[in-house]
Amino acid sequence: xxxxxxxxxxxxxxxxxxxxxxxxxxxxxNEIDNALEKNHPEELVLDFSEVSFMDSSGIGLxxxxxxxxxxxxxxxxxxxxxxxxxxxxxxxxIDLLATIF
Amino acid sequence: MEIENEIRIVFPAKSCxxxxxxxxxxxxxSQLDPSAAEIIDIKTAVSEAVTNCIVHAYKDDIGKIEMxxxxxxxxxxxxxxxxxxxxxxxxxxxxxPLFTTAPDEERAGLGFAVMESFMDSVRVTGGPxxxxxxxxxKRILPRTYRQAGCERxxxxxxxxxxxx
Numbered sequence: 001x002x003x004x005x006x007x008x009x010x011x012x013x014x015x016x017x018x019x020x021x022x023x024x025x026x027x028x029x030n031e032i033d034n035a036l037e038k039n040h041p042e043e044l045v046l047d048f049s050e051v052s053f054m055d056s057s058g059i060g061l062x063x064x065x066x067x068x069x070x071x072x073x074x075x076x077x078x079x080x081x082x083x084x085x086x087x088x089x090x091x092x093x094i095d096l097l098a099t100i101f
Numbered sequence: 102m103e104i105e106n107e108i109r110i111v112f113p114a115k116s117c118x119x120x121x122x123x124x125x126x127x128x129x130x131s132q133l134d135p136s137a138a139e140i141i142d143i144k145t146a147v148s149e150a151v152t153n154c155i156v157h158a159y160k161d162d163i164g165k166i167e168m169x170x171x172x173x174x175x176x177x178x179x180x181x182x183x184x185x186x187x188x189x190x191x192x193x194x195x196x197x198p199l200f201t202t203a204p205d206e207e208r209a210g211l212g213f214a215v216m217e218s219f220m221d222s223v224r225v226t227g228g229p230x231x232x233x234x235x236x237x238x239k240r241i242l243p244r245t246y247r248q249a250g251c252e253r254x255x256x257x258x259x260x261x262x263x264x265x
Contacts, residue, residue: 022152023116029207053123053141055148056215060207084141091218092211 003028005035010042017050020058029061033068042074049080058085059092066097077101103174106132111167114159114184116152122168122182123147129170130178133241142219143178143239149212150182150235156203158186158233178239185232192225 001018012035016028036044044065048054066076076098081089089095108129112118123144130143147168154166164186171179189195196217201210216223220237227233 019120021116021119021148022156023119025207053144053148055145055152056209056211057152059209059211063209064207084138084145088145088215091215092209 013045019053022057025057106172122151154184158184183234188229
């Protein structure tokens with residue numbers, strides 16, 4: 001599991017890859033939160049195109065970032081989530097909180 | 102119900118074993134020739150159950166988790182995940198979506214909801230001081246059914262399948 005962040009004007013894109021579960025959600029969260037706290041972006045894009053598996057620990061990760069962004073006045077965008085991951089997100093109602101592409 | 106095959110493993114409740122547990126379950130289920138979507142459903146449900154053991158049942162220690170995978174007659178995948186941890190005070194309440202006892206750890210409270218959504222049946226037994234036992238079943242549709250376009254729950258894409 002890894003995460004690469006790309007910072008451009010007012011926007012952070014986090015490219016996630018591998019499997020997201022309880023074991024590795026913590027390091028991903030720290031990496032993203034460091035970037036959010038340093039840059040206070042208007043928009044955070046979570047790109048799931050290289051994520052092969054995600055359980056509800058990933059939902060906790062997404063919801064936590066949504067809350068943090070809300071406090072910072074930014075918005076969350078979910079991009080390139082494979083069908084199985086979209087299914088977990090919809091079950092959790094993430095589609096009501098964030099824009100999913 | 103007649104057992105055609107059975108694999109049992111016991112492992113410590115360490116988070117690094119979450120991936121091992123779901124991969125093991127997927128390998129056993131592969132004997133039923135499931136679609137890729139069915140495999141993901143099983144892996145996700147197992148991951149939720151094992152994570153519950155680690156996060157909740159053994160929150161103060163590292164106990165043992167016992168996982169039993171069975172192939173039952175009628176193309177049914179059976180999985181039992183059992184711990185000897187603190188047990189659940191109120192199982193009915195614990196199974197309500199968004200209920201969590203660990204909100205500070207960013208737990209979504211969706212573990213049982215995911216298990217129920219992705220498997221055909223989920224049975225939870227146990228109680229305080231007795232540990233928890235989760236038994237889940239999922240019928241795997243035969244390949245010929247899927248080829249005839251009879252995909253069902255959990256199968257978002259009829260073209261997704263496990264090639265062997």
